[in-house]
Amino acid sequence: MTVWEFTFLVWIGSAVAGLLGSLTGLGGGVVLVPLLTLFFKVDIRYAVGASLVSVIATSSGAAAAYVKEGLSNIRIGMFLEIATTLGALFGAFLAARVSTGSIAIILGAVLLYSAYLSARTRVRSKSDEIPDPLATRLRLNGSFPTPEGIRHYFVRRVPAGFGLMFGAGALSGLLGIGSGAVKVLAMDQAMRIPFKVSTTTSNFMIGVTAAASAGIYLSRGYIDPGLSMPVMLGVLAGSLVGTRILVQAETKWLRLVFSIVILLLGAQMIYNGAAGKI
């Protein structure tokens, strides 16, 4: 395959991933590494590097929109980013020490879990109205505009949230994913932050987390320009189109199809990783 053909095909694949990711809200980054390693036979280290780069691109682009809406909480984001970036460093550190097959298996497991998460109906946690002393000291509580007026919320279980965020960061640094789902889980379920604030703040944080491990990947030589270029441009193009057509698209069955795709990719990654093909 020539560079032209490779670049074009990777661009198309990445655009589809970006499109599906932004339409379903499930994160296109998670299918990039399987796409590159399973179909294009790219070494997983290059793939993770390229995926990490595209995660920064899409999250920064999306975050720009969310920040302006006044939904994300900068303080919660900044405080938890200490945990995620430390986790990202740890994840990048692990990536050099763990075998490529193991990385594939871990990613496969994350994919299966993502598919499971999107299949079950989310239990919406009721926001507690009692302020938590630690959260209040750290000034994490906030408010956001709703159609019914300004709604206040109080944050709980800060240490648990911090710990989960470290894990999210480590997964991001090891696998080249955004870990948005883990971040939202930590904020929404553990810390009792309203869902809309959790998702927008998570988007806000993903880029910073990915940048923390990207620097290390760059200096290790895992980020290849010839590969990262079509991936980044493709995912950006795809997610841009996705946000444009989001209003008209039928997302329910798309999410189902995407979940099945993720499930199959996850299984394949685990198999290939275990069989030494990655």
Added chain:
Amino acid sequence: MKVIALPLWTDRKVEDLIGNLLRTGVLLSALIVFIGAVVYLARHGTQPADYRVFHGEPTDLRTIPGVLREAFAFQGRGIIQLGLLVLIATPVARVALSIIGFAAERDRMYVGFALMVLVILLYSLFGSS
């Protein structure tokens, strides 16, 4: 007559600036990457592409001075890598801007937190070779 002092910086203002910064950073980086892509494909388009074997990038594409050198020598891959550097720098700039915002609000605790994040990011970019 009472003079009402309006706050120069509010959370919303900082957030607006951050939003613009992020968007600008991504666009600028995408533009540089695209230019690099054109040069790279024009020169190497017909060569075989093989990413099966991992041998790591040449040193010049791994360090910031190296990337700058390659980019200004009009090497396609160097220009792309420069664009990627700009992209990685965008969240870093965002954290730096947050520090200024928190400082203007006299929020010492969060200047501290944001500084910690910035140090971690800078370590990743400069300290880890």
